[in-house]
Amino acid sequence: MHKSFELGIKLFVFTKFNIFQVANSKCMKAYFKLLLFPVVLFFCSCKNAEPIAEKSGYQGQGPTPVVSTTTRPVQKQWKGIWPLNDSTVFFSNQFDGARLNGVVHDGKNHYTLWFTAENTPVNPSPWYGFKIWSTMSQEVVLKFTYQDSRSRYYPKISRDGQHFKVLDSSRFKPINPGEGQFGLKAAPEFAEITVPIDEQPTWITAQELYTSERVKEWVDSLSLQSFVRSYPIGESREKRPINLMEINGGDSKKALIILTFQHPPEVTGFLAMKSFMETLVGESEQAKAFRGKFTIFNVPLMNPDGVDNGHWRHNFGGIDLNRDWADFNQPETQSVRDFLQQKKKEGYEFVFGADFHSTWDDIYYPLDTTVTGSKGQIVFDWIERIEDRLPQKKANVSASKKLYPTMTSRNHFFAAYQMPSIVFELGDNTPRSFVKEKGRVAAEELMQLLME
Ligand SMILES: [Zn+2]
Structure with a gap:
């Protein structure tokens, strides 16, 4: 707790330092504009019903280009x-x-x-x-x-x-x-x-270093609870297990699927997911009731080869896994696809999917309701509730209007299971104490919405 708080403060200082560097390299006028920015935001927010975050902050990446996910050679690092x-x-x-x-x-x-x-x-x-x-x-x-x-x-x-x-x-x-x-x-x-x-x-x-061994230690620590089980659903190219954690406090066939670490450096996404899952597994009355009504499937480390080999992005097949949910050329995406198909055969209905990532700053990437219809509205309600509870750091929403080809997990989840789903992104430098809080708030608000 104390450590993560300290880290948060230092990251905050670093962010400010960065802003100062930028201002310094431009002109003092720009710097004063930056200083005035929070004041202006405060006054604007009083009379403007539009979310302020839509006018500033990280706006998100453009549409995802279609790329081949056929296996390519990887340069193994000399050790x-x-x-x-x-x-x-x-x-x-x-x-x-x-x-x-x-x-x-x-x-x-x-x-x-x-x-x-x-x-x-x-x-x-x-x-x-x-x-x-x-x-x-x-x-x-x-x-x-x-x-x-x-x-x-x-x-x-x-x-x-x-x-x-x-x-x-x-x-x-x-x-x-x-x-x-x-x-x-x-x-x-x-x-x-x-x-x-x-x-x-x-x-x-x-x-911070979260290797496959460290992620496994975390999963094992949660698996001490009677309602948590962990088992492999497949193997990576280098034969590391793709582990899945199942949280099941009743026999509910309504299910959620939660992913992280498709991309190795995205540690803040993992940390938000960790806090999210710890809240669902927690002692609160809300969590206990939720576990009786919903089953949660979580793959905390989608790309163990990439993480352990210190990759920038890809798996050991040299592929960005979050482009492989249409063609399924890679074993990591195949394992999740096959697992979900099997669960559907067993009668499970998927009601929500989230894939946690990291990027330049906090941002939400849902599917637009022009694609998902009223079924997808819950994702936007969820975002609104999270943002209402966390006014200290607002994040933009960048909704995608394109479903096919389903290269990303989010699109596959909706196209194959009509499951409302989202890519949930944290900033690389977002203070760790805030990342943790956001994961907890996101879990609480999702439980509330799904139970309503
Ligand atoms: Zn990512």
């Missing part, structure tokens, strides 16, 4: 230890979730690191993760460079690989800062960080 500077400083990528593709000593205490994608073309989500240690205590300067990308993720630091903190902003230097507020263009081209190192390893990663 090992780099002994540098006469074997006094060591870098390692020998752990799950690591990504470091090269490092050179530039002289004195300066090192340049190189991070590449599993294959290309790929989304600009340049994941990295490595360990560093030294024969003597010292400070080193590390320059992060990326294959056809920019410095999207702000570094997280750990001494045990489990508990991470945001790097102090005084130790972070953006090189060739970006332009604008969102997207890759807004990110600096490179980043240079200064870190103290000693004989004990220090982990440096793009986001």
Whole structure:
């Protein structure tokens, strides 16, 4: 609790710092506009019934282009230890979730690191993760460079690989800062960080580390409850299990399907889903009643190969899994498709589907009611209730009017099962305490709506 709060505050400070950088690089006038922005928002909200969030903030990505999901080769990362500077400083990528593709000593205490994608073309989500240690205590300067990308993720630091903190902003230097507020263009081209190192390893990663082992530990901790079961529904290309958690407090055939981690770096989406699921499994009267009336199916780690190999986006078939829900060329999407078909045969009716992701800022991607009709209205009611309860950080809604081809899980869920469904996105830098709160509020409001 305390740790996540601290992380939240630091992320908040970092966000402000970023805004200052942008303002500084433009002109003071722009900076004062930014300072006035919350005041203007407050006054506008008094007389304007339209949600303010629609006029600012991250507007979302454009329509998804149709792409092939036929398996493509992936460059497996070389794993090992780099002994540098006469074997006094060591870098390692020998752990799950690591990504470091090269490092050179530039002289004195300066090192340049190189991070590449599993294959290309790929989304600009340049994941990295490595360990560093030294024969003597010292400070080193590390320059992060990326294959056809920019410095999207702000570094997280750990001494045990489990508990991470945001790097102090005084130790972070953006090189060739970006332009604008969102997207890759807004990110600096490179980043240079200064870190103290000693004989004990220090982990440096793009986001907090949630490997398949750690996700399994979380699932196992919930599975201690009598109404929670966990079992594999398939296997990835590298033979990791695709685990499903089933929450069933009665014998209800009304069911929900909840997914996360189709895309490896999307840790904030996972954290929101974690809080969402913990609320459904929780002790509240509402949760107990809900579990008697609904069965919840959850696949918390859709892409275990991608996560453990430190991929930027794809599975080990070199494919963006959230483009494979029309052709089903990949084993991960096939397992969920087959599982849902089997459950339908057993008489289950799917009433809600959510797929948690991360992007530049919090945003909702539902299907438009011109596609879903009155059946899809519940998704919009849900969003409205969540937003009403969380006025401190508003998120935009970007509804899709296109159902076919059903490349995404959301579209497949509706096309195959007429299930109201959504892509629920959290920002990369959204404070972790808020991510947790949003997951809890989202669960409470969904239970309320489905029970009405
Ligand atoms: Zn995603």
